[in-house]
Amino acid sequence: MSTSLFTDHYELTMLAAALRDGTADRPCVFEVFARRLPEGRRYGVVAGTGRLLDAIESFTFSPAELELLERTGVVDRATLDWLADYRFTGDVDGYPEGELYFPGSPILSVRAPFGVGVVLETLALSILNHDSAIASAAARMVGAANGRRMIEMGSRRTHEEAAVASARAAYLAGFTATSNLEAARRYGIPTAGTCAHAFTLLHDSEEAAFRSQVEALGVDTTLLVDTYDITNGINTAVEVAGPSLGAVRIDSGDLGVLARQARDQLDSLGARNTRIVVSGDLDEYSIAMLRAEPVDAYGVGTSLVTGSGAPTAGMVYKLVEVDGRPVAKRSSHKESRGGRKSALRRHKDTGTALEEVVFPHSEQPEKGEHDRLLAVPLVRGGQRAAGLDTLAESRERLRAALVTVPWEGLKLSRGEPAIPTTFL
Numbered sequence: 001m002s003t004s005l006f007t008d009h010y011e012l013t014m015l016a017a018a019l020r021d022g023t024a025d026r027p028c029v030f031e032v033f034a035r036r037l038p039e040g041r042r043y044g045v046v047a048g049t050g051r052l053l054d055a056i057e058s059f060t061f062s063p064a065e066l067e068l069l070e071r072t073g074v075v076d077r078a079t080l081d082w083l084a085d086y087r088f089t090g091d092v093d094g095y096p097e098g099e100l101y102f103p104g105s106p107i108l109s110v111r112a113p114f115g116v117g118v119v120l121e122t123l124a125l126s127i128l129n130h131d132s133a134i135a136s137a138a139a140r141m142v143g144a145a146n147g148r149r150m151i152e153m154g155s156r157r158t159h160e161e162a163a164v165a166s167a168r169a170a171y172l173a174g175f176t177a178t179s180n181l182e183a184a185r186r187y188g189i190p191t192a193g194t195c196a197h198a199f200t201l202l203h204d205s206e207e208a209a210f211r212s213q214v215e216a217l218g219v220d221t222t223l224l225v226d227t228y229d230i231t232n233g234i235n236t237a238v239e240v241a242g243p244s245l246g247a248v249r250i251d252s253g254d255l256g257v258l259a260r261q262a263r264d265q266l267d268s269l270g271a272r273n274t275r276i277v278v279s280g281d282l283d284e285y286s287i288a289m290l291r292a293e294p295v296d297a298y299g300v301g302t303s304l305v306t307g308s309g310a311p312t313a314g315m316v317y318k319l320v321e322v323d324g325r326p327v328a329k330r331s332s333h334k335e336s337r338g339g340r341k342s343a344l345r346r347h348k349d350t351g352t353a354l355e356e357v358v359f360p361h362s363e364q365p366e367k368g369e370h371d372r373l374l375a376v377p378l379v380r381g382g383q384r385a386a387g388l389d390t391l392a393e394s395r396e397r398l399r400a401a402l403v404t405v406p407w408e409g410l411k412l413s414r415g416e417p418a419i420p421t422t423f424l
Contacts, residue, residue: 009074120317
């Protein structure tokens with residue numbers, strides 16, 4: 001599918017003007033970075049890189065799209081002719097998916113003629129801002145869950161395509177499964193789900209609904225027990241499915257209290273291995289509050305797909321170099337740092353991260369035994385680089401990266417970034 005019209009009017013306006021005055025072919029470097037982390041966050045998670053590379057590969061202008069641009073007068077004939085042959089031919093380096101980032105981290109570096117690179121701004125930012133925001137929120141939730149099963153259930157609370165991207169970002173961040181079947185089709189993410197209250201209400205009794213579900217899906221299914229009365233619901237669930245019932249789900253009320261009561265009741269009925277799943281407007285804070293309760297799994301929806309209060313990562317796409325000469329924006333509170341940059345992360349010999357060092361690409365500082373360069377080649381000459389991480393490998397990368405964060409940097413409370421950034 002073509003993604004070329006996932007661009008902004010002003011990008012094509014700049015392109016048209018640059019083609020006219022002869023500057024469209026000047027070699028340039030664009031960088032993606034975040035000036036700051038969202039309020040209260042101590043780290044960010046890079047996500048969406050794989051989706052962005054897919055989008056760049058399909059970024060071409062079809063005859064129908066060119067006809068629209070001509071009919072609406074967005075660009076002139078010379079620009080239309082240029083766009084008809086558009087393919088990204090440049091190089092891209094960047095932090096791999098699952099890497100952590102901090103204020104000023106050069107997350108993505110695009111090297112191409114101005115015209116080739118400028119039209120990618122909206123595409124790059126829309127994908128990276130969304131996916132990184134979701135993954136950053138999801139990583140906090142996974143940390144709060146402390147190893148318990150996490151199910152992404154937010155498809156009904158966001159745009160249909162954002163739902164698929166959110167499921168992918170959540171899985172990258174450590175969620176166990178998604179309820180979104182399209183995410184399973186595209187990305188191979190495990191799926192999980194159970195019946196809604198509507199299924200219970202459809203039947204003449206709760207018992208009839210539970211019996212139908214167990215007959216169809218087996219005793220390992222998860223029964224939703226809070227449509228009417230939770231105590232009666234649990235009794236009925238075990239009566240129908242027996243003590244080998246897979247799980248019960250509680251979707252409302254004081255989840256901590258209800259989980260304790262449910263555990264005691266299940267144990268008294270002999271269903272000691274029946275798991276307890278909770279859902280209903282959960283976020284990282286409520287998950288953390290439930291850490292001491294007998295909860296086996298969490299289902300998270302709205303707060304996840306909206307970034308738990310930070311729906312964008314605040315990344316920007318800025319021109320930092322022209323013809324090998326650093327250029328920088330000086331506007332108050334929106335400054336940028338000129339020149340192509342790279343970064344390394346310094347670590348103690350124990351593996352704990354100490355600082356992120358951002359330096360001019362041609363002036364790499366001395367690299368210690370435990371330091372690690374962060375960017376990797378993503379695209380060379382318009383072609384995706386070989387050997388890039390799979391989604392599963394990116395998931396493991398993030399897990400390993402979070403282990404290096406100082407303990408205080410993993411707290412949910414407000415504070416400074418977990419790892420300070422030094423600019424050379």
